[in-house]
Amino acid sequence: MNYEAVIGLEVHVQVKTRSKIFTRAAAGYGYEPNTLTDPVVLALPGTLPVMNKAALDATIKAGLLLSCDIAPVCKWDRKNYFYPDSPKNYQISQYDKPICLGGSVEIELPGAARNVMGEHKKIPLTRIHLEEDVGKLNHGAKDSLIDYNRAGTPLMEIVSEPAMHTADEAFAYLTSLRTTMIYGGISDCDMEKGQLRCDANISIRPVGETKLGVKVELKNLNSISYVRDGIAHEIRRQVAVLAAGGTLVQETRDYDGQTGASQSLRSKEMAHDYRYFPDPDLMPVKVDEAWKARILAECPERPFDKQRRFYADYQLPYTLTSVLVPDRSLSDFFEETAKLAGVGQAQVAGNWIVNDLLRELGARQLALADSKVRPSHIAALVRLIDAGTLLNNAAKEVFVEMFGSGEMPDVIADRRGLKAVPTDVGELEQWCRDAIAANAKALGELKAGKDSAINAFKGPVMKAAKGKASPKLVDETLRRLLAAM
Amino acid sequence: MSAPADLNIDHVARLARIALTPGEREQFARQLGDVLASIEQLKKVDVSSVEPTAHAFPVANVWAEDVAQPGLTVEAALRNAPAQRDHMIVVPKVVE
Amino acid sequence: MSAELHYKPIAELAALLDAKKISSVELTQAVVARTKALDGRVKAFNSYDEADALAQAAASDARRASGQARGALEGIPVGFKDVIAVTGQPLTASSRMLANFVSPYDATVTTRLKNAGAVCWGRLNLDEFAMGSSTENSAFHTTRNPWDLTCVPGGSSGGSAAALAAGEAIATLGSDTGGSIRQPAALCGVVGLKPTYGLVSRYGLIAFASSLDQIGPFTRTIEDAAIMLGAIAGHDGRDSTSFRADIPDYRTELTKRKGPWRLGIPKEYFGAGLDPEVAAAVEQAIAFYRAQGCEIKEVSLPQTEHGVGVYYIIATAECSSNLSRYDGIRYGHRAKEAKDLLDLYFQSRAEGFGAEVKRRIILGTYVLSSGYYDAYYLRAQKVRTLIRQDFLNAYREVDALLTPTAPTPAFKIGAKADPLAMYLCDIYTIGVNLAGLPGLSLPCGFSRSGLPIGLQIIGQPFKEAELLAIARTYEQAHDWKNRHPSL
Numbered sequence A: 001m002n003y004e005a006v007i008g009l010e011v012h013v014q015v016k017t018r019s020k021i022f023t024r025a026a027a028g029y030g031y032e033p034n035t036l037t038d039p040v041v042l043a044l045p046g047t048l049p050v051m052n053k054a055a056l057d058a059t060i061k062a063g064l065l066l067s068c069d070i071a072p073v074c075k076w077d078r079k080n081y082f083y084p085d086s087p088k089n090y091q092i093s094q095y096d097k098p099i100c101l102g103g104s105v106e107i108e109l110p111g112a113a114r115n116v117m118g119e120h121k122k123i124p125l126t127r128i129h130l131e132e133d134v135g136k137l138n139h140g141a142k143d144s145l146i147d148y149n150r151a152g153t154p155l156m157e158i159v160s161e162p163a164m165h166t167a168d169e170a171f172a173y174l175t176s177l178r179t180t181m182i183y184g185g186i187s188d189c190d191m192e193k194g195q196l197r198c199d200a201n202i203s204i205r206p207v208g209e210t211k212l213g214v215k216v217e218l219k220n221l222n223s224i225s226y227v228r229d230g231i232a233h234e235i236r237r238q239v240a241v242l243a244a245g246g247t248l249v250q251e252t253r254d255y256d257g258q259t260g261a262s263q264s265l266r267s268k269e270m271a272h273d274y275r276y277f278p279d280p281d282l283m284p285v286k287v288d289e290a291w292k293a294r295i296l297a298e299c300p301e302r303p304f305d306k307q308r309r310f311y312a313d314y315q316l317p318y319t320l321t322s323v324l325v326p327d328r329s330l331s332d333f334f335e336e337t338a339k340l341a342g343v344g345q346a347q348v349a350g351n352w353i354v355n356d357l358l359r360e361l362g363a364r365q366l367a368l369a370d371s372k373v374r375p376s377h378i379a380a381l382v383r384l385i386d387a388g389t390l391l392n393n394a395a396k397e398v399f400v401e402m403f404g405s406g407e408m409p410d411v412i413a414d415r416r417g418l419k420a421v422p423t424d425v426g427e428l429e430q431w432c433r434d435a436i437a438a439n440a441k442a443l444g445e446l447k448a449g450k451d452s453a454i455n456a457f458k459g460p461v462m463k464a465a466k467g468k469a470s471p472k473l474v475d476e477t478l479r480r481l482l483a484a485m
Numbered sequence B: 001m002s003a004p005a006d007l008n009i010d011h012v013a014r015l016a017r018i019a020l021t022p023g024e025r026e027q028f029a030r031q032l033g034d035v036l037a038s039i040e041q042l043k044k045v046d047v048s049s050v051e052p053t054a055h056a057f058p059v060a061n062v063w064a065e066d067v068a069q070p071g072l073t074v075e076a077a078l079r080n081a082p083a084q085r086d087h088m089i090v091v092p093k094v095v096e
Numbered sequence C: 001m002s003a004e005l006h007y008k009p010i011a012e013l014a015a016l017l018d019a020k021k022i023s024s025v026e027l028t029q030a031v032v033a034r035t036k037a038l039d040g041r042v043k044a045f046n047s048y049d050e051a052d053a054l055a056q057a058a059a060s061d062a063r064r065a066s067g068q069a070r071g072a073l074e075g076i077p078v079g080f081k082d083v084i085a086v087t088g089q090p091l092t093a094s095s096r097m098l099a100n101f102v103s104p105y106d107a108t109v110t111t112r113l114k115n116a117g118a119v120c121w122g123r124l125n126l127d128e129f130a131m132g133s134s135t136e137n138s139a140f141h142t143t144r145n146p147w148d149l150t151c152v153p154g155g156s157s158g159g160s161a162a163a164l165a166a167g168e169a170i171a172t173l174g175s176d177t178g179g180s181i182r183q184p185a186a187l188c189g190v191v192g193l194k195p196t197y198g199l200v201s202r203y204g205l206i207a208f209a210s211s212l213d214q215i216g217p218f219t220r221t222i223e224d225a226a227i228m229l230g231a232i233a234g235h236d237g238r239d240s241t242s243f244r245a246d247i248p249d250y251r252t253e254l255t256k257r258k259g260p261w262r263l264g265i266p267k268e269y270f271g272a273g274l275d276p277e278v279a280a281a282v283e284q285a286i287a288f289y290r291a292q293g294c295e296i297k298e299v300s301l302p303q304t305e306h307g308v309g310v311y312y313i314i315a316t317a318e319c320s321s322n323l324s325r326y327d328g329i330r331y332g333h334r335a336k337e338a339k340d341l342l343d344l345y346f347q348s349r350a351e352g353f354g355a356e357v358k359r360r361i362i363l364g365t366y367v368l369s370s371g372y373y374d375a376y377y378l379r380a381q382k383v384r385t386l387i388r389q390d391f392l393n394a395y396r397e398v399d400a401l402l403t404p405t406a407p408t409p410a411f412k413i414g415a416k417a418d419p420l421a422m423y424l425c426d427i428y429t430i431g432v433n434l435a436g437l438p439g440l441s442l443p444c445g446f447s448r449s450g451l452p453i454g455l456q457i458i459g460q461p462f463k464e465a466e467l468l469a470i471a472r473t474y475e476q477a478h479d480w481k482n483r484h485p486s487l
């Protein structure tokens, strides 16, 4: 029998704020244990929560970028459960009135080849709500140690509909979600730092069946490739169970990315009963049109919209857009360069950025922000090439030096004598006239309609110019003189 | 009066993470049954068109700006901890 | 004169301090001496730190000497119910769970009282986690009623009321979730004010039921209540339920407001269960206001019968969640013999909490548990709306309501073993918390056996100035405040 997988993802994304979601203790990663706490974080007796406006702003921004409906009124609920990483033994979350409803994540599936764009799809979202993160448990041999630095970090929970069917779709979903969050400045989404965490709900059913199968929750998908591998593995496992005549049980499984295997987590000792109720310590949130408009004005263009625009406005090939667009600052760098470089030069500029700049940055493990080469440098380089002032090999040399020093290409080319010569039009014209006069045979062929005969004049001109003449300029000058003959 | 049939005192005490002695178990079940019985009269009130009151004086959008402020030192944070090591709280091994 | 310092009101002591007739150190010494002499019998305190109090008093005297006195509370010893955080002092909620807890931070009211120059005096006993009406539920000891040491002081702020009545503090702070300031004030013959919900910050108050809790003062006089309220009221950015209300100078407002007022008598508050002596004293107080030219009007609060039920659902639901943090992990009592993490929770909470706290956590857990939320909590929140509407309807016709504070004077220790009987002590005070209103209790007479009786005046939201003025009219014409227990 053929089976179809049905996949829904629950993604937790830490919101990048200076302070925590319900108190003003600093939020951060990589600090000494229990140095980012205050009485509220530790849930000391008598402490109370106060909302962090920036966390709300960021969640509304995420909702707008993902086309969600922003609820006009949302509220806070307590999710009650005992766990040592949860200082209050309840988590402040949103139960029946989340801040964002609906929406979708646009994804791009792998294309037929690396340089070919894949199919685009929209994966519908159920909701996005805001809640607080818990502390971190460090498991020892005999006991566990708790660090509450992470406790109270604002955390968005982004819940998709069960609308994906392959591991590739889930991978594309997470990639797109991550890009969007980074674009919006909402989160850095570093999975190693736990800034993005993913649980997957996976079931299979015979193709054509509309009822959902038995759902398995897969946890600890700690990297974006583990998500793909773990889901693929789980689908294979479920199919194998059914193929062998077995039955699937609803359970939570833990995926180990290192070994590529999953195992059932011991069924919880007690059924969950979170006893949700509205948190009496917090007031509701009302989002009006003005607030939404203000956040909308701060929203960047969505990545896939930008990809389409780069294709339409700059005629950039997929090989360039697929590199430029996922990185917001790189795509901004490109656009600034293209503007400075002038009409028709966008693709050339894009090639310099994607091929040369990224290569040099990569070789030295530098970030774009560290680059001494700015858009004005690349634009100037592109213009020098276009004007015939720099030949390709010379331009490559200029770029490498420019990358190291941050000098403008013009300055480097002058100092290093790399500019095409002569710039004296009269001198060039004379060499051209001499070359034409010296080769009557080629002139005859040319007049007979053999355009390539013009190349026969170029060698003597380049020789006279000691190799430093711009071929483009030589070609133009020859044609101009020949036309006048 | 005795506990209503659907008051599963063991289940509720487990949810609340409180171990009860057999005596407490029996006594609480009976006393809570009495309290719940006295609360039964609430079910007679017509609340079909009544909004719940969560706050006596609700105000929306009470928040603070996102400015980090100094918190507790590790020493102050762990001052009341029953068990600590390496600046962290020690608990029996957590089995996930 | 100094022998009586401990019974003087703040206003009078402030004048003596200003006139340099006494120092804060002398005053504090008098209070300390009184406490040492009596508290072995009254047992109002869980703890106090004499040296620390005297150091604060000396600092106050130094401020005054350098012309930097901060107002009427400068140098006045104020006692704290042991649920309000003071940096470096114990914060126990009279629970075994927090027996060794020392607060690393100040409650907002503490900061404000310190800013007003007050001396933060000792930690006052209560029913564990403020759950009770007699202070018998303290894990440490039962506080006695100074008027009759065989009787309860009321609760849950029994220590705060008893300490004041015994002269062991000049003013005290309590908290009121269902009557826990007003009822002990009535039983101990002092003034107790529960402000409008949101007027005083709850930051640093150990939560019992978040949507009902308010901090308020116990004082000897209405003027003192105005002084204390003025010091602690006002918006606080650390409490999201704190209200941005205008804070008048309550003390000067007292003399500006003279009535006559329209006063409502809710008929449901005078039915079965009301002690005849209490009824008689309250009737006399009503007669006084009528004689003053106030319009006395019978009003109806028809949902009154549901108050206790609604209260016990909301308060227990909220407390079941609020008290989850007491798990023996980050602080508080941790069981020694736990065999694993789960057992650590079970045993720490079993050992750390007393019977009433466990009972309420379990009831609250039950009413919130799967399948019961709508039937209990949600329904209670809706009936709460009706209760609130009752009061707001009444306020269309009257400026304030007059009622008994408690159905009986102080009862004997051990007399109310049944939780339900104890819950009925709050029958007249609970509605005020559910509706978020301000209410105060002031002495209005004594029973034949010499126990104080309290008159409750219930005001309109954020109109404490009016409420205090109404109370003062009565207080000025009567001499109850000058009676003290013979100890």
Ligand SMILES: [Mg+2]
Pocket (backbone or CB within 6 Å): A010, A157
């Ligand atoms: Mg979830």
Ligand SMILES: [Zn+2]
Pocket (backbone or CB within 6 Å): A012, A131, A157
């Ligand atoms: Zn979550």
